[in-house]
Amino acid sequence: MSEARLLYLKQIKRRQRWIRFFQFSALILTVALWEILARVGFIDSFLMSQPTRVWRTISNFQQNQLFTHIGVTLLETVIGFTAGVALGILTAFILWWSDFLSRVAEPYLVVFNALPKIALGPIIIIWVGAGMQAVIVMALAISLIVTIMEMLAGFKNADPELIKMVKTFGAGRLQTFVKIVFPSSLPTLFNCLKINIGLTLVGVIAGEFLVSRAGLGYLIVFGGQVFQMDLVMTSVIILGIVAALLYRLVALLEWVVLRMLTVN
Amino acid sequence: MSKILSFENVSLTYQAENGEVNALNNINFSVNEGELVSVIGPSGCGKTTLLSLIAGLEQPTGGRVLKRGTTGYMLQRDNLLNWRTIRANVLIGLEIRKMKAPENERYVDSLLAMYGLGDFADKIPAQLSGGMRQRAALIRTLAVKPDMLLLDEAFSALDYQTRLVVADDVHRILKREKKTAIIVTHDIAEGISMADRVVVLTKRPGTVLEVIVPAFANPDATPLARREDPAFRAYFNRIWKGLDVNV
Ligand SMILES: Nc1ncnc2c1ncn2[C@@H]1O[C@H](COP(=O)(O)OP(=O)(O)OP(=O)(O)O)[C@@H](O)[C@H]1O
Ligand SMILES: [Mg+2]
Numbered sequence: 001m002s003e004a005r006l007l008y009l010k011q012i013k014r015r016q017r018w019i020r021f022f023q024f025s026a027l028i029l030t031v032a033l034w035e036i037l038a039r040v041g042f043i044d045s046f047l048m049s050q051p052t053r054v055w056r057t058i059s060n061f062q063q064n065q066l067f068t069h070i071g072v073t074l075l076e077t078v079i080g081f082t083a084g085v086a087l088g089i090l091t092a093f094i095l096w097w098s099d100f101l102s103r104v105a106e107p108y109l110v111v112f113n114a115l116p117k118i119a120l121g122p123i124i125i126i127w128v129g130a131g132m133q134a135v136i137v138m139a140l141a142i143s144l145i146v147t148i149m150e151m152l153a154g155f156k157n158a159d160p161e162l163i164k165m166v167k168t169f170g171a172g173r174l175q176t177f178v179k180i181v182f183p184s185s186l187p188t189l190f191n192c193l194k195i196n197i198g199l200t201l202v203g204v205i206a207g208e209f210l211v212s213r214a215g216l217g218y219l220i221v222f223g224g225q226v227f228q229m230d231l232v233m234t235s236v237i238i239l240g241i242v243a244a245l246l247y248r249l250v251a252l253l254e255w256v257v258l259r260m261l262t263v264n
Numbered sequence: 265m266s267k268i269l270s271f272e273n274v275s276l277t278y279q280a281e282n283g284e285v286n287a288l289n290n291i292n293f294s295v296n297e298g299e300l301v302s303v304i305g306p307s308g309c310g311k312t313t314l315l316s317l318i319a320g321l322e323q324p325t326g327g328r329v330l331k332r333g334t335t336g337y338m339l340q341r342d343n344l345l346n347w348r349t350i351r352a353n354v355l356i357g358l359e360i361r362k363m364k365a366p367e368n369e370r371y372v373d374s375l376l377a378m379y380g381l382g383d384f385a386d387k388i389p390a391q392l393s394g395g396m397r398q399r400a401a402l403i404r405t406l407a408v409k410p411d412m413l414l415l416d417e418a419f420s421a422l423d424y425q426t427r428l429v430v431a432d433d434v435h436r437i438l439k440r441e442k443k444t445a446i447i448v449t450h451d452i453a454e455g456i457s458m459a460d461r462v463v464v465l466t467k468r469p470g471t472v473l474e475v476i477v478p479a480f481a482n483p484d485a486t487p488l489a490r491r492e493d494p495a496f497r498a499y500f501n502r503i504w505k506g507l508d509v510n511v
Contacts, residue, residue: 161339161341161343162343162345164321164339164343165337165339165343166356166360167321168319168321168335168336168337168339169356169357169360169361169408170360170361171360175360179345179356179359179360180345183345183347186347258347261347
């Protein structure tokens, strides 16, 4: 490697380190400032909470059953996410298969997509009962239509030349789907998964707000009602961490699947 | 020599929302086993349609297409799947036809090795040159052992030099494998240099203008060598005038 190249690489690395440093500093600074301002009484920690109080809430997990609530939210999210993705892909597949059906369904998809799904809350609760199932259905309602529309667009976008190529070997519709259409839609699928994990969380939290039995959404509502801002802040922070981790998980899945696919 | 394909008064009119298109009109010609036939014609005259008819992807609206055996179709673009290795790419036809038996896989491996792709079998398409990719596409077509090969502008995506070399390669491969092939091109020189017989089509609706059997001093000359033959120019001019290209 030439000297210039080494220098160039070193510069890139240094820049990367500085970015990381400032990202980390921003976090530390915010937390520190929050704590200090609360201690000197500049902000009211009763309304704004404060880092040490958040930490105390977390350490108190046995008493406030924090982990049970995290577990409930996670479970609902995983079920809602998996069901949304599976049903979404299946429906998109059926609509891809039958152009006629897809034309028939189109206006309904558009309307349902535009509808704010939160409005369905009371209907969902009455139909499936005010429990975890209502939360899951709410999450499903929010992510399903987007998945169907995205995946259908992805399927329809497959390169017609590649499709013609497999047809010259006599491929039928199912084989065309398996060999060409689905693999070429994988980037769309993973984009969709990444969006869906966020949407599903929106649905789960909205559902928990409405049903109010357990979960981080419930803790937030409950904390608000009894004016326990420590609990609210703690739940929001944990929710942020959960969302980020789930997103990373999907990104990891993408990496693994794309690798596995290109290896053989 | 036995006939493997014949067109009898074949016509095809496409129906589309914005009207009908008469692509081919009253086509008559036949192809013998082991023959390399090129089809030359102006753009849009129905050459691709002709191949689609042979492959059974379209049905004639008039007349009949009679053929024996199976066809392998090579398109203009190599259409290699970038998520598969070269070996997995060339095996896709066997997969689709549920013929992925060990002896067929061995045949594919031997083709890869014979035509200079043995060391690239586990590479992905992006790691190959344009010429190599086109060769891989040809091997993918040969893998299912078709009785007849259909090449649709199979070299036109390549740059000029590569194109000459690949045409030479493909000619050698087709002759060695004793394949019947129909080579569609709008490149007159390519059509004459590669074929035992040249079918010239008129502009749309395509119909057969003439069929030429080019004769060269050395009957075994490669396409590149044929281009040097004095007779080549004469054939070129004759077809050129016949096509009556107005620019
Ligand atoms: N599926 C189709 N529906 C309607 N019209 C079509 C269809 N396929 C081809 N055509 C029309 O039929 C005519 C012949 O098309 P074809 O692709 O066979 O010509 P070609 O000689 O292969 O042209 P090119 O030199 O551009 O490859 C063209 O006018 C084309 O627009
Ligand atoms: Mg064409």
